[in-house]
Amino acid sequence: MAVCEVCDNDYEMAFEVRAAGAVHVFDSFECAAHKLAPICDTCGCRILGHGLETDGMFFCCAHCARAKGYTRLADHA
Incomplete structure (x- = not known):
């Protein structure tokens, strides 16, 4: 499993987002938006x-x- 970098949730369906040369791991679109938008x-x-x-x-x-x-x-x- 992977840990969300915003909320620290250890979630089996976490996903990666690659942006500006960095790789980010999130458990939800809400956390991704909070970090990247x-x-x-x-x-x-x-x-x-x-x-x-x-x-x-x-x-x-x-x-x-x-x-x-x-x-x-x-x-x-």
């Missing part, structure tokens, strides 16, 4: 879908991007 620089939520990124900052939506002064970003083109 970017965080919105405005509201702090985990970005699980199509977020926005500019100048090294991540946003969950255009509203949060505008709050930081990035007025040209849009949720839909």
